[in-house]
Amino acid sequence: MSPILAIDGLSKHFGGQAALTAIDLAVEQGEFIALLGPSGCGKTTLLRCIAGFLTPEAGTIRLAGEDVTRLPPYRRPLNTVFQNYALFPHMSVAENVAYGPRRQGVARDEAARRAAEALELVGLSGFGERLPAQLSGGQQQRVALARAIVNRPQLLLLDEPLSALDLKLRKKVQSELKQIQHRLGIAFLFVTHDQDEAMSMADRIVLMNRGRIEQIGRGQDIYARPATRFAADFIGDANLLAVDRRGDDSVSLLGGAITLPAADAPRGTLTGVLRPEDILVTTEPVAERLALPAVVSEIVHVGSHASVGLTVGDTTLTARLAPSALAGMSVGQPVFANIRLVDISLVPGDA
Amino acid sequence: MSGVPRPVLLLCALPAAFFVAFFLAPMAVVLIASLTTPAGQPTFAHYVRILADSYHWDVLWVTFRIGALTTLVCVLIGYPLAWYLVRIVKWRPWRRFCVILLVVPLFTSNIVRSFGWMVLLGRNGLVNDGLIGLGLIERPMRFLGTELGILIGLVYILLPFIVLAVGNALAKVDPALEHASADLGATPAGTFRTIIFPLSLPGLMAGAVMVFMLAVSAYVTPALLSGGRITVFSMLIFQQYSSVFDFNYGGALSITMLVLTLALVAIAGRLSEPRRA
Numbered sequence: 175m176s177p178i179l180a181i182d183g184l185s186k187h188f189g190g191q192a193a194l195t196a197i198d199l200a201v202e203q204g205e206f207i208a209l210l211g212p213s214g215c216g217k218t219t220l221l222r223c224i225a226g227f228l229t230p231e232a233g234t235i236r237l238a239g240e241d242v243t244r245l246p247p248y249r250r251p252l253n254t255v256f257q258n259y260a261l262f263p264h265m266s267v268a269e270n271v272a273y274g275p276r277r278q279g280v281a282r283d284e285a286a287r288r289a290a291e292a293l294e295l296v297g298l299s300g301f302g303e304r305l306p307a308q309l310s311g312g313q314q315q316r317v318a319l320a321r322a323i324v325n326r327p328q329l330l331l332l333d334e335p336l337s338a339l340d341l342k343l344r345k346k347v348q349s350e351l352k353q354i355q356h357r358l359g360i361a362f363l364f365v366t367h368d369q370d371e372a373m374s375m376a377d378r379i380v381l382m383n384r385g386r387i388e389q390i391g392r393g394q395d396i397y398a399r400p401a402t403r404f405a406a407d408f409i410g411d412a413n414l415l416a417v418d419r420r421g422d423d424s425v426s427l428l429g430g431a432i433t434l435p436a437a438d439a440p441r442g443t444l445t446g447v448l449r450p451e452d453i454l455v456t457t458e459p460v461a462e463r464l465a466l467p468a469v470v471s472e473i474v475h476v477g478s479h480a481s482v483g484l485t486v487g488d489t490t491l492t493a494r495l496a497p498s499a500l501a502g503m504s505v506g507q508p509v510f511a512n513i514r515l516v517d518i519s520l521v522p523g524d525a
Numbered sequence: 526m527s528g529v530p531r532p533v534l535l536l537c538a539l540p541a542a543f544f545v546a547f548f549l550a551p552m553a554v555v556l557i558a559s560l561t562t563p564a565g566q567p568t569f570a571h572y573v574r575i576l577a578d579s580y581h582w583d584v585l586w587v588t589f590r591i592g593a594l595t596t597l598v599c600v601l602i603g604y605p606l607a608w609y610l611v612r613i614v615k616w617r618p619w620r621r622f623c624v625i626l627l628v629v630p631l632f633t634s635n636i637v638r639s640f641g642w643m644v645l646l647g648r649n650g651l652v653n654d655g656l657i658g659l660g661l662i663e664r665p666m667r668f669l670g671t672e673l674g675i676l677i678g679l680v681y682i683l684l685p686f687i688v689l690a691v692g693n694a695l696a697k698v699d700p701a702l703e704h705a706s707a708d709l710g711a712t713p714a715g716t717f718r719t720i721i722f723p724l725s726l727p728g729l730m731a732g733a734v735m736v737f738m739l740a741v742s743a744y745v746t747p748a749l750l751s752g753g754r755i756t757v758f759s760m761l762i763f764q765q766y767s768s769v770f771d772f773n774y775g776g777a778l779s780i781t782m783l784v785l786t787l788a789l790v791a792i793a794g795r796l797s798e799p800r801r802a
Contacts, residue, residue, distance in 0.1 A: 227704055247707040254708045260701035264723050273719075277710040321709070 176239055178203045178328050178361050179224065184233030186219055186385075193219045195385045197233065201361050203328065206352070208376035209365045212408070216385040217365045221331050224363070226250050238328060248277075252329040258338060259318035261306035267293065267317050268302030274325040292320040295354065312343050319351070323358060330355075332364045336371065348375055369409055373397075381405055397449075403523035406447040413453075413491050415446035417520065425520065429487045431466055432515065439520040452517040453493035455482055455509050463512035470507045473500065484511050559776035571777030581761070581778075585785065588758040591672055592741035595679040599736045602680070603687035604729065610688070611695040627685045635682060639749040642678045643669060646750070670752030678746040683739055687732035694728020695721070730797050734790050741786055758782050 179201040186194040194216045201207050209217040222228040224235055226247035235243045242250050253274070262270050268289050275285035293299055296316040306314055315335060322330055335351075336344045352375055355362050366372050372379050373393040381388045381396060381404075389401040393409070400406035407414065415427045423437040427446045436444070459465030471490065472483030480500050484491045491511060503509070562568050575581050614620040630638060645651045646668035653665040668674035698721055706716040744759040751757070762782070765775030 225704075225708060227707075247704070248710050248712055254705070256701050256705055256708075258701060260699065260705035262702060262705070262720060273706070273711075274709040277706075277715060321705075325710070 177201055178205075178238055179363070180234075180236040181220075181224070182234045182236075184220070184223060184230050184235065186216075186223060186228060186230045192385050194223070194230065197387060199380060199387065199390070201329070201363060204359045204361055206355055206362045206375060206377045207364065208372035208379045209363060209382060210369060210372040210376075210379050210408075211367065211382035211388075213367055215382040217367075217382050218333060219385075220382070221254075221333055221363065221365050225252065225254050225331055251327055252331060253322040253325060253327040254331040254333065255315075255318050255322045255335045257333045257335065259306075259314045259335075261314055261317055261321070263306055265305075266302060267298070267304050267306065267309070270306065270317060271302075271321045271324050274321060278325065288324050289320070292324040293317075295323070295357075296320045297350075311338055312347065315339065315347065319354070323354070323360065326358070327360060329361045329363065332362060334365050334367070336366075337368075344371075351375065373409075379409075381408065383408070399519060400447055400521055403445045403447075403521050406445070406519070406521055411450050411492065411494075413448040413450065415448060415489065415518070416524075417444040417446050419444075427518070428466070428489055431487065432464065432513075432518070434515060434518060434520070436520060440522045442522055443524050444520045445523050447519045447521055448491070448513065448517060450481065450492045450494035452513060453484070453491060454512040455484065455493050455495055455499065455503070456512060457507075457509055459510050460512040463514055465510040465512050468509055468511040470503060470505050470509055473503065473505060484509070486511055555776040555779050557776075558773050559780045561773060563771075563773055571774050572781070574774070575777055575781055581781075584756050584758050584761060585782075587672070587755065588741050589785075589789070591675055591679065591747070591757065592737050594672075594676055595683060595740040596733050596737045598676065598680045599684050599687045600729065600733055603684055603732065604691055606684075607688045607691035607695055611692045627688055630682075631685055635745045636749070638682060639678055639746045642674075642681065642746075643749055646674050646677065669750060670754035672755060674750045675747045675755065675757075678750045679740050679743060682743075682746060683736045686735045686739070687729075690728045690732030690735065691725060694725040697728075698724045726797065730794065734793065737793075738786055738790065742782070 177200040179199070181197055181199040184194055184197040185192070197220060209220060211217045219228060223230050226242070226245060226249075229244065233243070234241055237251060262273065265273070268286065271289035271292050272282075272285040275288050276282070280288070290299070290302065293302060296319050298313060298316050298320065301309065301313065301317075306317065309317065315338070318335070332351075336347055339347060348371060351362075364372075364376065376393065378390060379393050379396055380390050383404045388408075389396050389405045396405055396409050400409065400412075403414065406412045418426045418430075419436075420426055420433070423435060424433055425436040425439070425444060425446075426433050432446075434446075454460055454463065455468075455470075466486050468484040468486045468491070470482060471485045472481075474481040474483075475497070480495050480497055482493045482495055482500075482503070484493055493511065559571055560567055560569070562570070610620055610623055614623065647653070648665045648667075650668075652668065653662075656662045656666065657664075668677065702720055702724070703716050706720045707713075711719065741757075742759055743757075744763055747755070747757045748760055748763075751760075758778070759782075762775055762778045765771050765778060769775075
């Protein structure tokens, strides 16, 4: 099966400032892709290039095999859910949703029928006569979704569609979106800066930073094996450890407390990545782990877990503990940070 | 009412007093005068005299025709001009310069500007010289003393109102709506027809109503450019007040004009209302 969206060597500048650099990306039919990154990383610019609102300086965009790089937005077979929904304020909900089919030359009755069908799919049957201003934010978001899927595009772009919703509602809409995507079999390209949202919804995450793609992969794979320092830091929490080279095939961390084989690691400077939940904090050393003597420097409760700061030599590590494991632990207490060497990944770049 | 603090009430009283003193009171004086004889007896005679006389109807017809044409031409020129300023000009200093160019004449007296047009539109004025120079006409055209001349003067003076009203409405249309429209398959022309124009319509209507009201009630420009050959309603009113000193009859003329203008504006507003309430 050929990819529904294929992007090759895409670059875009804004007045000499590189917004996108050499972007390559392939999206398969029916895939749910999250474009994840901090604000200003170029994810929205990429989305706008795909939708046709921006023209890249270099590279090609193919939709279902057809080169659409220079086509205007209205001739591209995809649809978009906009960040603030962009519902037409002077049209009823039904007219908003029927707008797409009407512009494609579908007869009024048939367009109204398709609009009703799309509204039913998003759970808004019976709201057709209302004006967008008479709906809640969540309902407007559904109308925007119905309007974007009514033409059954093969690719749907979503530009931070949930950012305007409150947290509870966002969780609910996340799972609904996922269900609708599954039912329709449309590929979703979903822009977000929220890593939890990307992790919980996407089949694959495209992690972007400074106009480049840092890593593409399943959320758990990026988490377990980050390709770059940025990927390690952005997805989940990470202890970033300075690495000293020791010849070509071994490195040392934590001022020589840890030595790791590094024959397969990338050249150049490296950073060690250790997830907080991979550190076991105990008062006695744990067998089959490397027990580093440490001092508790800080305890922060975050509800479901506690974040414990540990001083190991002149480095501070953060460990994540269940509240029950905290019993009897206090700041200033000497403990052991028990780690496994396999949990440390080496990525390029300075800590 | 006791919940409203005294300072707030006092603050509200000031504009209310201003409104009563400068708007309601003069209107009341005119209205009462129109319904009484010079001796102070109540009468409808002034209105009967106006409505029974076909001369008044002719003048009204000329007045409203000039008003409607002025509005139409202002809309036809003003909408594209507003579009140019809001949507096409990207360079801010140039846009600012254009807006200043548009607004500055409003600071000048109507009389001065209308005299300017008298010079320009005269037999040997710049307009005739230009048209002859271009070979478009062989002998000077008559502008002064024609409805065309008055129309040119009024359009020039009232154009800024429609440009500012439409420009304001166009600037408020969210660009995301156009993107959404294009995304759903609408061509730029389709987007204009179905999204931008309907959303700018309230601004266009507000501007058009303002231009129409100012055009039918204009006195200076028609008076100077008519050369005494064309009479509009405001001239009749002016005559009664300034030459004949018949304030009762003049008042009745004013009220007639006011009622007819408001009626026309109300009808236009009703016709242009969106499909749904």
